[in-house]
Amino acid sequence: MIYREIMEADRERILKLRGNLVVSRGIGHSLQDLPGYLAEIDGEIVGLIFYRIAERECEIVSLDSYRENQGIGSAMIQLVKQAAHGENCARVWLITTNENIHAIRFYQKRGFDMKALHRFAVDEARIIKPSIPLVNEEGIPIRHEIEFEMLIN
Template sequence: MILQGEHISLVPYTLEKCHEIYKQYVSDPMMTEQPYVYSKNIVDLYYQNKAMDSTRIFFAISYEGNIIGEIQLKRIDKINKCGTLSIILTSDSVKNRGFGTEAERLLIEYAFNQLGLETIYADAVHRNVRSRHVLEKIGFEHTYDDEVLAYYKLEKSRYEKNFCEIIDICGNSRETVVNAISENWGSNIIVTKGNIHKAEELPGFLAINNGNIIGMITYHISGRECEIVSLDSFTENKGVGTALIETVKNIAKEKGCNRLFLITTNDNTKAVRFYQKRGFDLAAVYRNAVNESRRIKPQIPLTGFDGIPILHELEFEMAL
């Protein structure tokens, strides 16, 4: 499994990558004053005892094909839905560049959205101001101290709430939504299963962070069914799309809907993975349906992601 970020990726942690990390590792003076000396036997033992522990999940951190550190969730408790975050970067040359923050966010998203954890713990040496700052920036809450360490925790609900504010599309924001959909979808209309949806008429929500729109979702309710018509996230791996879907899901339940569904196209493999990971199931494949949609909306291109011909509509659903 690979967790892909904007600049770095989290890749499977092998014995070879473990050695690659510790051959480069330079001890951090904020952690210890003792210099680190690489030992093959010690690294072998470390890998066997730690990386192979069933209560841990390890990833190597990769930047431009180079391994620059490791990150793990340890003491994973599936009953209490919690675990502890830990990260090591190889040297100062890869610190203060945002790589650690991005790696932690990727693993946090994985822990909350894929592993089903509700709480993540972390700790940092008191004098390691850099690590403490990263934890607090991400949203960890300082809980207590002992003589050596400061302890933190991050609740899933707090993380999602603090990262972005979800607001209704209304008033002045409507024009922004119409313009964004027109730019991202080729025009102000979206066609699904032959039905025309106009951006200016759709209800929906915006995700706001520091005054900036970082995501948007629109939907349409008919009878007891709710369709997600469009979903756009302008920042990756931060849980924005997930938070917007959850908001629409709650609205659909309030309105008495028993089904949430959406339509995507066969080229959009990223969307196919995204929705299935969030509990949607493939309900139907409408072969060559996009050819019919092009008669209504000629702006639909012939090819899409990775040069794949856009031909079919895929319907994904979730029971409410």
């Protein structure tokens, strides 16, 4: 397994694999323009994380593991935490949505705490990204954004 920074030469491959637009807190983010890390096995991308740093805050804009339960998601969070620390950030934060029970569990087990509930924020996000489904595959409505944070000292 190799973990490394995403380079310009990776961008087209990532676009095909992951798509580009992520909406959080009413802002559309183009992953193509953000720094990030990838996990690779034999040249195959098995994990991706993108982040953005502004005003001493680091947002994890997206995290995807394509081989779950092997430590990839946790390792990628560690990489972003190190980057945030290096940039003197006060906190790392992220948005997940109400139906993503697995992510809610995952982030809390990795030291993130719930900071805020942004009710009906996904309705606003759909204005920017209409392809966001109304319900997930289990039938849970996708409506609210939950903000998680981890303070860095």
